Amino acid sequence: xxxxxxxxxxxxxxxxxxxxxxxxxxxxxxxxxxxxxxxxxxxxxxxxxxxxxxxxxxxxxxxxxxxxxxxxxxxxxxxxxxxxxxxxxxxxxxxxxxxxxxxxxxxxxxxxxxxxxxxxxxxxxxxxxxxxxxxxxxxxxxxxxxxxxxxxxxxxxxxxxxxxxxxxxxxxxxxxxxxxxxxxxxxxxxxxxxxxxxxxxxxxxxxxxxxxxxxxxxxxxxxxxxxxxxxxxxxxxxxxxxxxxxxxxxxxxxxxxxxxxxxxxxxxxxxxxxxxxxxxxxxxxxxxxxxxxxxxxxxxxxxxxxxxxxxxxxxxxxxxxxxxxxxxxxxxxxxxxxxxxxxxxxxxxxxxxxxxxxxxxxxxxxxxxxxxxxxxxxxxxxxxxxxxxxxxxxxxxxxxxxxxxxxxxxxxxxxxxxxxxxxxxxxxxxxxxxxxxxxxxxxxxxxxxxxxxxxxxxxxxx
Amino acid sequence: xxxxxxxxxxxxxxxxxxxxxxxxxxxxxxxxxxxxxxxxxxxxxxxxxxxxxxxxxxxxxxxxxxxxxxxxxxxxxxxxxxxxxxxxxxxxxxxxxxxxxxxxxxxxxxxxxxxxxxxxxxxxxxxxxxxxxxxxxxxxxxxxxxxxxxxxxxxxxxxxxxxxxxxxxxxxxxxxxxxxxxxxxxxxxxx
Numbered sequence: 192x193x194x195x196x197x198x199x200x201x202x203x204x205x206x207x208x209x210x211x212x213x214x215x216x217x218x219x220x221x222x223x224x225x226x227x228x229x230x231x232x233x234x235x236x237x238x239x240x241x242x243x244x245x246x247x248x249x250x251x252x253x254x255x256x257x258x259x260x261x262x263x264x265x266x267x268x269x270x271x272x273x274x275x276x277x278x279x280x281x282x283x284x285x286x287x288x289x290x291x292x293x294x295x296x297x298x299x300x301x302x303x304x305x306x307x308x309x310x311x312x313x314x315x316x317x318x319x320x321x322x323x324x325x326x327x328x329x330x331x332x333x334x335x336x337x338x339x340x341x342x343x344x345x346x347x348x349x350x351x352x353x354x355x356x357x358x359x360x361x362x363x364x365x366x367x368x369x370x371x372x373x374x375x376x377x378x379x380x381x382x383x384x385x386x387x388x389x390x391x392x393x394x395x396x397x398x399x400x401x402x403x404x405x406x407x408x409x410x411x412x413x414x415x416x417x418x419x420x421x422x423x424x425x426x427x428x429x430x431x432x433x434x435x436x437x438x439x440x441x442x443x444x445x446x447x448x449x450x451x452x453x454x455x456x457x458x459x460x461x462x463x464x465x466x467x468x469x470x471x472x473x474x475x476x477x478x479x480x481x482x483x484x485x486x487x488x489x490x491x492x493x494x495x496x497x498x499x500x501x502x503x504x505x506x507x508x509x510x511x512x513x514x515x516x517x518x519x520x521x522x523x524x525x526x527x528x529x530x531x532x533x534x535x536x537x538x539x540x541x542x543x544x545x546x547x548x549x550x551x552x553x554x555x556x557x558x559x560x561x562x563x564x565x566x567x568x569x570x571x572x573x574x575x576x577x578x579x580x581x582x583x584x585x586x587x588x589x590x591x592x593x594x595x596x597x598x599x600x601x602x603x604x605x606x607x608x609x610x611x612x613x614x615x616x617x618x619x620x621x622x623x624x625x626x627x628x629x630x631x632x633x634x635x636x637x638x639x640x641x642x643x644x645x646x647x648x649x650x651x652x653x
Numbered sequence: 654x655x656x657x658x659x660x661x662x663x664x665x666x667x668x669x670x671x672x673x674x675x676x677x678x679x680x681x682x683x684x685x686x687x688x689x690x691x692x693x694x695x696x697x698x699x700x701x702x703x704x705x706x707x708x709x710x711x712x713x714x715x716x717x718x719x720x721x722x723x724x725x726x727x728x729x730x731x732x733x734x735x736x737x738x739x740x741x742x743x744x745x746x747x748x749x750x751x752x753x754x755x756x757x758x759x760x761x762x763x764x765x766x767x768x769x770x771x772x773x774x775x776x777x778x779x780x781x782x783x784x785x786x787x788x789x790x791x792x793x794x795x796x797x798x799x800x801x802x803x804x805x806x807x808x809x810x811x812x813x814x815x816x817x818x819x820x821x822x823x824x825x826x827x828x829x830x831x832x833x834x835x836x837x838x839x840x841x842x843x844x
Contacts, residue, residue, distance in 0.1 A: 202832065202835050202836055202839045203832055203835050207812075207813070208812070208813035208814055209813070209814045210812075210814060212829065212832050212835065212836070214836070214839050214840075214843070223683050223684070223736075224735070224736065224737070226686035226687075227686065227687065227688045227737075230686075230687075230688075231826075235826075237830075240836075251680075251683075252683070252684050268684060270684035270685060271684045273684070273686065274684050274685075274686055277686050319735060319737075320734075320735055321733065321734050321735040321759060335735035335759055336735060336759070336762075337735055337736075337737035337740070337759060337762060337763035337766060338737040338738075338763075339737060339763065339766040339767070339824065339825075339826075340762070340766070342826065343825065343826055343829055346826060346829070346830065347826075347829040347830060347832070347833075347836060348836065348840075349829055349832070349836055350829075351814075351825050351828070351829065353812075355758075385671055385729065385732055386671070386728070386729040386732065386755055386757065389729070389755065389757065389758055390758060416733075417733075419729065419732060419757060419758070421758055485671050485673065485732070502668075503668075503669055503670050503671075503727070506669070596675075596680040596734075597679070597680055597681055598680040598681050598683055598684060605703075615673075615675065615733060615734075617673045617675040617676065617733060618675070618676060618698065619675060619676070619679055619698045620675050620680070623679075623698055623703070624703075
């Protein structure tokens with residue numbers, strides 16, 4: 192599948208001396224990684240080659256408090272406010288469609304692309320953000336790029352790329368009750384390591400993946416980068432088509448029929464060779480929680496912090512305030528975050544709400560629920576999910592990256608444990624000194640009720 | 654991008670593996686809209702205490718680190734976020750090259766696009782460098798070789814196109830723009 196998408200987008204083939212020129216079908220942009228690229232374009236007197244293939248949103252540095260988004264209360268951080276304003280100016284000057292702070296279609300860039308139906312099988316998709324791998328869930332080749340490359344795509348709609356290798360992740364059997372796509376991807380990263388996928392495009396396959404919803408597939412592909420991979424992909428099928436059929440910007444009419452024909456050709460042929468492969472038996476998995484400072488430091492929620500002994504491992508445990516042998520389910524939690532491009536979709540909010548319904552947050556626990564987009568927010572409110580969270584004592588916010596990364600005012604205090612449905616538990620990621628434990632929305636919600644890391648299966652009916 | 658031909662400098666050693674770009678430049682500094690000035694916040698949370706004072710035991714704060722242009726880092730440097738600000742911060746601080754046994758893909762690309770030379774070495778060479786902080790090294794881009802203080806020469810991978818860009822201080826945008834006709838042809842074929 193990867194090779195088909197790659198071959199279909201080669202403008203100039205690679206040679207031993209020069210990388211391939213690869214055409215990009217969709218360029219998603221946001222306020223943090225574009226300003227310097229527009230400055231460069233301006234300096235060189237260049238225009239946007241394909242504004243029609245470019246979309247801009249605001250998500251990373253934007254506030255999530257309603258009064259700051261809609262109520263005229265200024266963005267707390269001056270530089271963030273300037274960045275937001277800069278994107279407005281750049282979009283206007285260069286003719287890019289922008290969903291600004293108050294736009295009802297705004298949201299996290301990796302949530303809105305699929306939601307609009309712009310993310311489609313067989314496309315090449317890039318964004319100045321490493322979690323662009325999310326879009327691979329549709330059978331697109333999607334990867335994160337730096338700001339210089341953002342400039343290249345703005346000016347030429349192309350990138351210079353070396354062809355990556357392929358890595359099959361075969362996931363067999365069904366996930367047991369209470370075990371989610373998030374637990375699966377954490378287990379995969381734990382198995383292959385945080386650089387296990389470097390230089391490779393992962394293809395997630397097998398009956399477990401085929402049985403998943405698009406939301407689940409996006410959670411899986413989203414964290415491909417956490418295994419170091421260039422991208423993650425899943426073959427398009429009836430589930431993909433059903434998702435896109437009602438999406439506002441998916442092809443319509445004859446174009447839809449033609450697209451279906453093309454998409455049918457994409458899946459990898461049986462027996463195709465991958466450069467590497469690994470097999471995971473989903474039936475053996477339990478809910479997973481990270482205990483360290485990268486996503487590969489992960490253990491079953493029923494387990495304990497392992498011992499390893501090397502200095503880097505010890506340093507990570509010291510930062511986390513944990514010791515080898517400590518029981519994971521005894522780790523206290525003061526902060527809970529449900530949201531992000533990993534787990535900020537409607538089904539994620541439903542899953543967290545199902546656990547939380549009728550319960551209150553444990554004493555001393557602060558919980559933030561941040562929908563991945565304004566559209567997710569409206570859909571959740573229509574189902575009354577906001578009431579479930581508010582009644583439990585959680586905060587319900589406007590969409591954005593929020594507490595996934597500490598640059599928009601949503602921060603975890605130093606030394607606090609934060610169980611988070613986001614994607615990175617790096618030191619300081621959620622705030623200086625914050626101690627992040629990555630987990631599924633269900634595990635996060637269960638932990639909010641108990642005030643310590645909790646196996647969500649204690650709250651889910653058989 | 655400035656041309657880079659040779660780098661001769663002492664090393665600073667940070668043996669930690671999996672140094673992610675959130676450590677290199679924490680997210681709260683990314684609200685800048687310029688490329689300049691990130692060096693003062695390079696490794697901010699490791700480099701300064703909560704009062705903003707330099708931590709004496711941190712590698713970059715040691716007197717012998719001042720003026721060093723080569724960073725020797727543990728395996729898988731630059732993992733995580735795609736922020737090019739990480740490469741900008743390292744350069745703004747004064748680094749011209751980073752040596753490791755493994756580079757995260759996006760960080761390596763971002764480094765090359767800014768003339769920060771990623772030098773991939775074998776475990777043995779790396780082990781020696783880690784245990785000899787402050788070693789005086791020579792990095793030659795033309796021949797893609799790293800020369801150790803005893804004269805041992807170690808080759809590192811650098812493809813022709815990247816080498817050309819480094820040596821001539823040209824960025825790739827010029828090359829891409831020169832492919833305009835091929836891009837137009839592709840666009841017409843795929844309309």
